[in-house]
Amino acid sequence: MPASDVRIALGEPQTIEKVVSHEEAAHEKRNWVRLTFECNNRCVFCLDSDTHDGRMRDRDEVKQQILEGRKAGATRLILSGGEPTIHPSYVDFIKLGKLAGYTKIQTVTNGRLFQYQDFLDRCIAAGLDEITFSLHGPNARIHDALVGVKGAFEQESAGLRRAIATRDRTGRPIVNVDIVINRANVKHLKEMLDLFISWGVHEFDLLQVVPFGRAFTEGRTTLFYDLEEMQPYLREAFEYTKRPGMHIWLNRFPPPHLEGFEHLIQDPYKLNDEVRGRKEEFARLLATGEDLDCREKEGRCRYCYLEQLCNHLYDERDRLAADAVSRVRIDTEAERNRPVVFGGDPASAKRAIHFGGPAEGEAESEKPQKRALPIVGALAAKTHAVKPRTLDERIGAASITCGWIVAPDLARAREAIAAHRALTDVELELGSIDGLLAALDGDHLDGRRVIAVHVKDVADAETLLASPHGFDVVVALTTRTQPWLLAMASPPARLVLRQPTHERLTESASEDVDLPAFFAAFRHDVPVIDVPACVIGRAPRAQPATLDASMLSAEGALEIFRFTRRHIESGYMTKALRCRTCVHDATCRGMHVNYVRAHGYGLMRPIVETSIAAE
Template sequence: MRRTEHIERESASLEQRCWVRLTRCCNNRCAFCHDSEVQDGTVRSFSEVASEIRQGRKNGARRLILSGGEPTLHPRFVDFVQLGRDVGFSWIQVVTNGRRFSYPGFATRVRAAGLDEATFSMHGHNSALHDELVRVDGGFEQSLRGMKNLMEEGCVVNVDVVLNSRNIRHLVDILSFFVGFGVREFDLLWLVPFGRAWENRNLLFFEPAFGLQWIRRAIRYARRKRLTVWTNRLPPWLLEGAEELIQDPHKIHDEVNGRRAELEAWLNHGQRLRCRQPARCRQCFLEPFCGWLENIRNSHRRASWTHLVCDPASTTDALPRWVRNVRLLARDQDAAARFCLAYGARGRRVDRLVLLLDTPPSRALLGAARAAGREIVLATSKIACVRKIIGIRATNLEIILNSGNMKGARLAAPAGTCFSFESCATASETARLAFNPLYALPVRASGPIYLDNIPLCVQPKKSFGRVFNMIGAQCLTGDKTFDLDQLTDWFIREGYRVRSLRCRTCCLYGECPGFPINLVRHFGFSVCRPLEMPI
């Protein structure tokens, strides 16, 4: 894996796009359709769709993606493509089964209106397999004619493949067939346990470990042929050795937007999430996210599990009473001191107050901090700062592992020193800042140390692991209510952690938090080193 490849992919996936649904109908009846519950046979009005297209462009999107149902069934599909071009979209794409493009002249008219790219949903390498899955006799041949027509018009064509128990053994055959047809880009999609996919679960779902050999063969084939491959919702551990293919975690925002009303009602109003069933959750890409949300939602009952990150410039000192652990950005020490004094003046103290520092704390800040917190922790990633704050009376030390400041450093630290990873939100930030867990810790401690949200395989001897959730104060909208978008950002930054399939042999598997997703995308699953016996 090239260390920069996932950064390039992140840039592509973060491109601002405008997704617009045109229809709630389809001329296929796919066995795995997760959207079938909202397919009522209707098409949206021209004015409604046109308004969304114009608004998307005003919001700064450059790429317009038309979807359904089957978007080409809309009687004014060509007009929507033309409108997208007229309002200034630089790239217009459709996600389609492609059958309508087989009709005489349709591909020509759509291409002339401004269509640049078509993503075809193709799930087999022959009629028997594809038609069985889409449940339309002749659908495969019709889609191929549509694909050929668009290619002849100069349109970019790529292929989506929904992986399931019926086609997983034939994945290389599917790629090979469409490569022969001229396709060079593929997206491999994982099943979603909703709609007909869940109704047909006994036919379609398979154990991920069972599909591992076929997925690895397909990846090797794609590398030989120098194909562009994307993945959508695949469990990350399936991609050990091909970590650059792990889906960008920011795509979770798309999943959240698709179920926003239901998630917010569950998170903030206690309404039951109808899909929250063990059998279904085991098959769902969002299960780690929902589990993390559930822990956050219960923070007012188990506050010691959640640490709140506060910026004194933007956070009120009137924090909810359940907050017992605060990480305070203290680079502006005067602002941090004022925050601590105001909080302490309320007659309240948090159990643990962590000051995130670039320079040693002033006496004023230390005095204010002691009024606001029972345990004071001085945290920094700056080597020069570490040397100066070691031994400050009545404080503990946290060293934030950072590639730029920790490389080659050797420090002596007291027993009880805490270590944590630098918090990184993106792949590019990870490449710039993240500490490689395969390196030895840059500190020689005089006794046991704490690894906060770090797997113990990083430093198995004389170490204690502590696991907790971490969110920003901007996630709070009330005492027991939360901002879903901000929580999603913090899940990507801190909560989304993964482990290797090999980790299942580790004696600490049940206790391990795993590694941050972007750290694994950058360094690979080789950072996971299962421990064979208790330490």
């Protein structure tokens, strides 16, 4: 989307240009390929340490993953580890990536080997386009202590400066720096940025320390810090994003701590990469009911960037196990539009095997003790394989009678309705309503009662509201429908408003309305869906517990990549830190993360007991 189309929502042209370019980069199809299970550093915050056994991945195995990713459409190849540069075939893998047709080949490295100009030159000649150096302190004292190797700062700094000099001389490679923010360096962020900028770095990826691997086994009491207490130091670093030509990325930061810098919230699309890197572990959870080895909801999870995704996944898992749903959402095009899944991290398979059962030769008493997944119904009490059920079997088991049918046109919707005879009531969300009114028999379509029709366009809304039918007309609240809504002197009785969600920040910026301003002007008592009570001035319309069939595999099982896609599209909600004081906090979902990334947390104003009494 052109930057000019999102200018109103985000304000500063310079910020908008960066946001648009960052979004395009985040949505680039990338293939992460691990080369090693070994590293020449020993970082105390390493999230990967539980897989390090000193091995190099088999050359043919790596080659296959590189080629398969390109065949699946990936355009960026990222070589990682462990430490990727210590693989004997590292340069050959770069050459292979270039021959395979990747437009960008990137590596994430501690950079120590790049202190040798000959090695750097060979990598650049082979086709290496971008080097991401991991540096975590402004000096040897802090950095070497964090990475566990004396002299590492001197070597890595030399590698970084050689790469910058080569870039300035030849135009390649792109050079950027990763910083894992933790208790030991958070107060030194400005010092670090200033130092690396003085060397010629213009792009930084600031990563929040996460509770995996050695970071939690050895660093839980020394690495993790109070985000609210350290806000002054963090915000000082975030301010650098406002500098011309400076690019700051944030990874794995909890969104509520980024108020004022919401556009820096990590693009939710990157959750696909995170899930891909742990796909076997999630698959084990969904296939057997065995808990994730890292699951500690009241402890470890509160430090984790995946907490909300996991909580949502567990909630869906529990609801399906208990048949605790009363509506089914069926998107007729979900499978047709589903991206090809490829890649992954072999370390995930290692972890799944290690935590799922004893390794060969391991005594049974040494097997890690697991907690059963806390779910209800037939899965409670122990972990075991769960027999998938077809969608119709799930509909029957839960006694679902209402179907929300999302389809491009009436014909496809009717096919879906006919395929599920247990549904007696339907909500329709059609790309085109052509032929709908003519097909209705009263308020019924093919013998099913139509209770709502969802629309996005004013013309469709006017047509349906003018008809003599009794179903709700659910209108998406967008910049296209806003003028029509505000011009209403007396809204029709069947009108319902719904806040849509968007996959991209730029879509949200261009299509969403200023909700507080809209509801300050639109004072009519019209039902509203998916807008917080603090914005509307009253409670939104509650929605039934819904089984989203788009999350299920063809066999009827909850599947992690389908789930993640729907989580990103509609389930990734967030609230401001101050919302904890609101009387609606327990029931309010907040706003979709992309609305917040585009428009900020400012619209969220807690309703507290004193304000209720005043009213």
